[in-house]
């Protein structure tokens with residue numbers, strides 16, 4: 001296996017993993033497959049796929065501007081890869097967003113229901129339009145391929161070539177809007193976003209940083225491709241681009257710090273908290289250090305130095321877009337992205353890289369459609385490498401199926417169980433009541449116990465089988481009065497307590513099926529548990545038994561009886577026994593069991609839970 | 610404009626409103642586990658009772674802001690402020706982006722995380738009930754009159770009256786009268802209610818204004834960028850042309866190129882006018 005095959009196998013592995021996670025996400029929903037919750041409605045997908053994806057795609061419009069508008073012809077060889085990266089970046093954004101949307105099949109709604117006052121509407125519109133523009137900008141690269149030699153294609157190609165300048169300018173306009181509007185998204189959350197990141201000028205910061213990051217991204221990705229394909233990196237060009245980037249980053253730095261200064265918030269950046277450290281690290285690696293390195297002979301003079309500086313900027317701004325989420329104030333549990341979220345994002349990047357590689361190998365990505373290149377490409381096509389295998393199509397499939405399968409397998413191994421089985425409600429296991437004559441009932445040990453006078457109830461109701469069964473309505477086989485928590489196992493959720501295996505063994509294996517499953521043809525049809533004369537006390541419609549949540553069970557059992565008692569108050573009053581009347585009346589109040597409630601809660605609980 | 614006034618000093622924490630809401634809106638009875646919702650609200654609990662020290666109980670529900678952040682955020686207009694006051698949700702439009710949840714200064718909208726076809730759920734001020742002249746289920750169920758329904762202006766007057774009658778009992782403020790541009794659900798209280806929202810003092814400015822200040826600049830930005838780019842192209846293109854004239858040999862070649870370039874400029878000019 002050579003270098004390229006290794007890279008491709010790894011990418012296929014990631015795609016296999018991500019595709020599995022993505023499939024499960026669509027089948028089981030967001031709660032089962034992500035760490036998102038009401039406390040963190042937006043997570044890694046928005047922070048990375050959307051925010052960072054768009055920022056990383058900024059190379060497309062910056063390079064287009066540099067070459068087409070500012071006429072710096074020497075950069076022309078990098079335009080095509082940059083535009084392609086931008087296109088793929090936006091495809092990632094679109095698919096990532098589809099994963100994140102709760103109802104992805106409604107994604108076309110914004111085109112119909114216009115909401116010009118929503119920033120998100122602006123973002124959505126710009127993404128759609130810009131994606132179209134980018135597709136039109138990429139199309140000529142594809143149309144140059146000998147496959148599309150039909151005159152129709154040729155005509156389309158010519159038209160697109162003619163339109164390239166207006167398209168480029170339209171693309172720049174749309175990018176400006178929507179790089180900045182991604183920042184504007186946060187304007188409506190002044191209370192959540194940390195003050196070091198929140199500013200009413202956030203959209204300007206997002207735009208400038210996108211332009212700087214765009215240049216860095218171009219350096220990063222062209223160096224990387226030249227490494228994989230053993231091209232000679234275009235050292236001088238990259239060096240110049242680095243200098244352009246450092247200017248833009250400088251402007252960004254001035255704006256960012258200046259804004260904090262004007263607001264008087266700069267002190268917060270140095271107050272030594274974790275957040276301020278995060279801010280300082282972010283500023284250092286995203287702007288300050290790179291702008292020095294891009295101008296430092298020792299570093300910008302060699303490919304490695306440039307590459308790592310560019311990588312630093314890329315990482316720095318991914319961090320910048322993530323930090324705004326990380327430092328957001330929240331109410332509720334902390335959020336950390338699940339493997340499934342990370343893997344879907346990684347797989348999207350892997351997929352995009354794969355398409356990029358495909359373009360490198362099959363199209364004239366680094367030239368400008370010169371006719372000699374065309375011939376060479378044609379020859380490449382005839383040998384027909386499939387998405388990367390340097391051999392035939394079939395062999396390509398054969399080689400790369402293995403990593404995909406490995407990816408799927410890994411996914412099934414590493415994903416949390418809810419992602420595979422479906423949403424699981426959070427459990428709150430119940431602990432048994434403690435005590436004897438007086439039981440302290442506090443199922444989830446929240447230190448709000450109800451003191452239940454067990455002995456007093458026994459005395460009142462007499463100790464007999466029937467009276468015990470008022471509360472101990474079911475017992476485990478061969479057990480005395482079983483305690484409530486044996487079946488009502490969760491504080492808030494119903495528990496299924498039917499054990500099929502137990503019944504099977506007890507009744508003698510397979511030959512006894514028909515004692516419950518009346519109609520043996522339709523196995524699922526089950527006789528109700530009490531008509532079979534086995535469990536006379538169960539409700540008649542019971543087939544598989546669900547025990548109520550602990551809270552429900554307790555409330556039902558106690559409340560019904562207490563309310564019954566409280567009704568006798570009127571009778572006692574009529575008999576002139578005021579004291580007795582008061583005491584039974586008190587049974588009907590919440591405070592009878594929950595003494596922690598204020599004395600005035602003299603209200604009967606009936607509907608409530 | 611209708612509204613709800615909740616007097617925290619009168620609430621006894623009996624949860625009757627919660628039960629009534631669950632019944633009236635046919636919500637799932639599973640009790641949301643506390644680790645999932647710090648304020649007790651959830652997709653199946655549109656109102657909740659938050660326990661505070663010294664036997665204080667505060668009912669949380671959607672505030673039905675006069676200028677709701679959630680409505681301004683929604684990308685498709687699934688959330689809407691009705692004329693009479695309630696902020697309602699149209700699940701047929703929603704795309705599930707959850708921007709409303711991020712935007713609400715009180716963290717009210719909640720999501721159905723447990724299903725593959727999830728919707729946003731929140732209190733609707735019982736829009737269907739109030740539009741046929743009934744009052745919301747929760748205010749109807751309240752046994753102590755701690756939470757009452759009525760005309761917003763009258764409720765504010767009533768609240769102020771209660772404060773003047775018992776100045777030592779209440780904090781001198783009708784919560785929600787001016788907060789984030791005013792809300793339809795108002796509170797009277799003897800304890801600070803900052804915990805209901807994101808911050809103790811959310812300010813008087815309506816949040817959608819913050820966004821609008823940026824959004825209103827969009828057309829200028831868009832056309833400005835177009836004009837700047839076209840201008841830059843024209844100037845730079847011209848400069849190159851002049852330089853090209855000087856070079857004799859390549860003069861012809863370059864002239865042709867620039868002509869096509871000029872044609873491009875015109876087309877693009879039309880573009881930015883659109």
Ligand code: SF4
Nearest residue numbers: 671672673674679713
């Ligand atoms: S409280 Fe939140 S959800 Fe309710 S109207 Fe205001 S912004 Fe919207």
Ligand code: SF4
Nearest residue numbers: 683703704706707709
């Ligand atoms: S989740 Fe639905 S209701 Fe909320 S902003 Fe998005 S589309 Fe609108």
Ligand code: SF4
Nearest residue numbers: 630732734735745747
């Ligand atoms: S107004 Fe209606 S929907 Fe809102 S909390 Fe009360 S009962 Fe529930």
